[in-house]
Amino acid sequence: MGRPRTRTKLEDLDTRTDDGALIARWRDGDMEAFKALIAKYSNLVASIAYNILGDAHVAGDVTQETFLKVYRHLEHLEDPRKFKGWLCSIVRTTCVDHLRKERIHPASLEHIAEEGIEPEGEVIGGGLRQTSTELEELREKILSTVGRLPRIYQQIILLRHLRRMSYREMGDFLGLPVATIESRLYRARLMLKEKLQDLYFS
Numbered sequence: 001m002g003r004p005r006t007r008t009k010l011e012d013l014d015t016r017t018d019d020g021a022l023i024a025r026w027r028d029g030d031m032e033a034f035k036a037l038i039a040k041y042s043n044l045v046a047s048i049a050y051n052i053l054g055d056a057h058v059a060g061d062v063t064q065e066t067f068l069k070v071y072r073h074l075e076h077l078e079d080p081r082k083f084k085g086w087l088c089s090i091v092r093t094t095c096v097d098h099l100r101k102e103r104i105h106p107a108s109l110e111h112i113a114e115e116g117i118e119p120e121g122e123v124i125g126g127g128l129r130q131t132s133t134e135l136e137e138l139r140e141k142i143l144s145t146v147g148r149l150p151r152i153y154q155q156i157i158l159l160r161h162l163r164r165m166s167y168r169e170m171g172d173f174l175g176l177p178v179a180t181i182e183s184r185l186y187r188a189r190l191m192l193k194e195k196l197q198d199l200y201f202s
Contacts, residue, residue, distance in 0.1 A: 019083040049095055149195075159174075
């Protein structure tokens, strides 16, 4: 990119420095500016990853992967003022990708059935039974579909059905009233159900 080699000491960059200013410095070749972005947002990224994955070590790996993606694609971010939202979207998507890749059984995804999202299976002895292959395919499709929901609804589903947070815990984590959490979760479940209709009625 032919960036001039400018240098700034990390201690000279306050984490309160505007994101746009840090990104501009990085685009001019100042690597300390990118380190300042990491210092500014590493706790936020790690917190989101942990609350979705529930494993501190895995969350640490996802945090590193998230910032690697940010470094690779930051040049293409058109509006630096949207950096924080863009970053949060990357970490959530990275978490969903990890769950899908590792074939992790997301806690409580099967309980989405309570909202009518579980596909039909073979009923034996009054219970629903599916093969392990079918369940794996189901989780894959659900996680893939969740990853395509709008950001605010994606996060609600992940926190409720993967992390099994209560409405109050979700409200505290997101800084939202419980009533808003309930409304968004209801809407998120409807959107997810609509996107998964072909699993049941096709």
